[in-house]
Amino acid sequence: MAKTKITLALGSYDRHAPLLEGCIQHPQFDVQYVELDPQQGRHERFLQNFEFDAAELSLSSYLIAIDRGMPVHAVPIFPRRLFSQSQMYKNVHCRIDSPMDLADKRIALSGYQNTLGVRAKGDLSHFYGVPRTTVTWITPGKEVLDLELPGDVKLETRDSMDQIEAEFVQGKIHAMFVSRLPKVFREGNQNVARLFSDPQAEEERYLEAEGYFPIMHVLAFRKQLAQREPELPKALYDIFEQARLQALKRWADPNWSMVMWGRRELERQETLCNFDPWRNGLEANRKNIERFALYSYEQGLTKRQLTPEELFVVIE
Numbered sequence: 001m002a003k004t005k006i007t008l009a010l011g012s013y014d015r016h017a018p019l020l021e022g023c024i025q026h027p028q029f030d031v032q033y034v035e036l037d038p039q040q041g042r043h044e045r046f047l048q049n050f051e052f053d054a055a056e057l058s059l060s061s062y063l064i065a066i067d068r069g070m071p072v073h074a075v076p077i078f079p080r081r082l083f084s085q086s087q088m089y090k091n092v093h094c095r096i097d098s099p100m101d102l103a104d105k106r107i108a109l110s111g112y113q114n115t116l117g118v119r120a121k122g123d124l125s126h127f128y129g130v131p132r133t134t135v136t137w138i139t140p141g142k143e144v145l146d147l148e149l150p151g152d153v154k155l156e157t158r159d160s161m162d163q164i165e166a167e168f169v170q171g172k173i174h175a176m177f178v179s180r181l182p183k184v185f186r187e188g189n190q191n192v193a194r195l196f197s198d199p200q201a202e203e204e205r206y207l208e209a210e211g212y213f214p215i216m217h218v219l220a221f222r223k224q225l226a227q228r229e230p231e232l233p234k235a236l237y238d239i240f241e242q243a244r245l246q247a248l249k250r251w252a253d254p255n256w257s258m259v260m261w262g263r264r265e266l267e268r269q270e271t272l273c274n275f276d277p278w279r280n281g282l283e284a285n286r287k288n289i290e291r292f293a294l295y296s297y298e299q300g301l302t303k304r305q306l307t308p309e310e311l312f313v314v315i316e
Helices: 014-020 042-047 059-067 115-126 161-170 199-210 223-228 232-250 262-272 283-298
Strands: 004-010 029-035 054-058 072-075 088-091 106-109 136-139 154-157 175-177 192-194 217-222
Touching: 004 014, 004 042, 014 029, 014 232, 029 232, 042 054, 042 059, 054 059, 059 072, 059 115, 059 217, 059 283, 072 223, 072 232, 088 161, 106 115, 106 161, 115 175, 115 283, 136 161, 161 175, 199 262, 217 223, 217 232, 223 232
Parallel strands: 004 029, 004 054, 106 136, 106 175, 136 154
Antiparallel strands: 054 217, 072 217, 088 175, 088 192
């Protein structure tokens, strides 16, 4: 019997390498991988045009899509995770020494509904005690899905991230919460720095307090296809889990990574966690999912707080 062909758009990470290299096969599905990152419109191309059968998708956009009843669903596979703390940047001349100093400031995001932005806003409020309503948020305006925000959101838009970064360097914008290193930071501009002097120590403190590595992306698929191919969700879950476990085995070679001390850092990570921070599955990530659903609801992105069971297929 011929395999069912499906297209799947995803990013290039070490845990996806076995998939992109063709090392993982499924007996029922012939998966055609399309390597794309969000800057190439992966999220928009999936949710706005259903250009792919499945895709690595922004957790925030996915919650909005479910809240609207769009014909998508997801398996509890989480390809991308980030702490917000090392993604927070400040202008060093704006008298910002701690998160508490961000109250009444102007903070840039790459998008109000961007997952990192939602995480960082929520963490700022819940973990650091700075209500998001005290901040004026600056974005380039373009979002994955159109959305009417609550009246208490103080939001300004600019023409581009280049304009935002220019104002950031000038001190007109006081801080940035973004999931990619700002260009001005990469270039070594002396006016900008990370918010925390030791972001890894702060993230380790967050990990100990919260007990999870924050989810950024999910693995979503078109509902219509899954109705025709009911084995699809389990197949997607299985191939991504196989790839993750195979990728992890590669770290047994101390020179597998370009990071000189990568293997020893992995060992250090294992001493910090009494669990696998990259674990998939619904129950293992329940608190992680529930916290983000709360952030999404509080920030006006969903009409109510969605439950993990509404969001993900239960994989037996």
